[in-house]
Amino acid sequence: MTRHFLVIGAQRCGTTWLHDLLAAHPQIAMARPARPEPKVFLQSAAVDPEAYRAEFFAHARGESALGEKSTSYLESPEAPARVAASIGDAQIVVQLRDPVQRAVSNWKFSRDHGREDRPLTEALRSDLTDPSAWDRSQSSVSPFAYVTRGRYAEQLARWNDRFEVYVQFLEEVRADSSRIGVLYRWLGVDDVFGPDTDSATKNASAPSAERLDAGFVEELREYYADSDAALGALLGRDLPWPIRQSA
Numbered sequence: 701m702t703r704h705f706l707v708i709g710a711q712r713c714g715t716t717w718l719h720d721l722l723a724a725h726p727q728i729a730m731a732r733p734a735r736p737e738p739k740v741f742l743q744s745a746a747v748d749p750e751a752y753r754a755e756f757f758a759h760a761r762g763e764s765a766l767g768e769k770s771t772s773y774l775e776s777p778e779a780p781a782r783v784a785a786s787i788g789d790a791q792i793v794v795q796l797r798d799p800v801q802r803a804v805s806n807w808k809f810s811r812d813h814g815r816e817d818r819p820l821t822e823a824l825r826s827d828l829t830d831p832s833a834w835d836r837s838q839s840s841v842s843p844f845a846y847v848t849r850g851r852y853a854e855q856l857a858r859w860n861d862r863f864e865v866y867v868q869f870l871e872e873v874r875a876d877s878s879r880i881g882v883l884y885r886w887l888g889v890d891d892v893f894g895p896d897t898d899s900a901t902k903n904a905s906a907p908s909a910e911r912l913d914a915g916f917v918e919e920l921r922e923y924y925a926d927s928d929a930a931l932g933a934l935l936g937r938d939l940p941w942p943i944r945q946s947a
Contacts, residue, residue, distance in 0.1 A: 711806065877895075
C-alpha cells in the first residue's frame with residue numbers, strides 16, 4: 701500500500717539535504733519538481749488526490765512512500781486541514797535546528813537572494829519590534845521572519861493535533877548520519893539502506909563576516925525560553941541547543 705508523507709519544515713533547517721536523503725531511498729518517491737517546492741496545500745481550493753499524484757508523482761514506479769517537501773506548511777494555519785481533507789492520514793516529518801542559528805541562516809538566505817540589505821543584528825531586531833512588510837506574490841511566507849519563525853512549538857501544535865508527526869534535529873542527524881535509518885523505519889521503508897550523506901545537497905548560504913554579539917544572543921535565548929521549554933515538553937526530550945529557563 702502506498703503512503704503519503706510531507707516534510708513540512710522548518711525553513712533553513714537542512715530540509716533540502718533531508719529531501720535528497722529521502723529521494724535516494726529506492727522505496728521513496730519525492731514530488732517533482734522539488735524546486736520550486738510544490739506548496740500544494742497552501743492553496744485555498746480543494747486538492748484532488750488523484751490529480752495531485754498525477755502531477756507530482758508521475759515518475760513513481762511502485763515506491764511504497766510518496767513524499768513532498770514544502771517547508772512553508774509548518775507555518776500555515778490552514779494547511780493541516782487541507783492535507784487531511786485531500787490525502788488523509790499523511791505522515792508528517794519536521795526537521796529543526798537551533799533557532800538562533802536558523803535565524804542567522806534565514807537572514808543570509810534573504811541577503812543572498814537580494815531581499816535583504818540590512819545588517820544582521822538590525823534585521824533580526826526589527827523582526828521582534830517592527831516586522832517588515834513583504835510581497836505575497838513573491839513568497840508564500842515572509843522572508844523577514846528571522847526570529848519569530850524559530851518558535852517551533854506553536855507551529856507544531858496544529859499538526860500534532862491531526863497527524864502522526866516525526867521530529868528530528870539537524871544537529872543530531874549531521875553528527876550521526878545513521879539516525880536517518882530511524883526516520884526510514886518510521887516511514888515504513890527499509891532502514892538498512894545507507895544513503896550517501898556527503899553527496900546530498902547542503903543548500904548552504906554564502907559565508908558572512910557578520911556575527912551576533914554575545915549579548916544579543918542571550919536576548920534571543922531569553923526570547924525563545926518559553927517556546928523551547930514547550931517544545932521539549934511536547935517531544936519529551938532535551939533539545940540539542942542552549943536553552944534558558946522560562947520565567
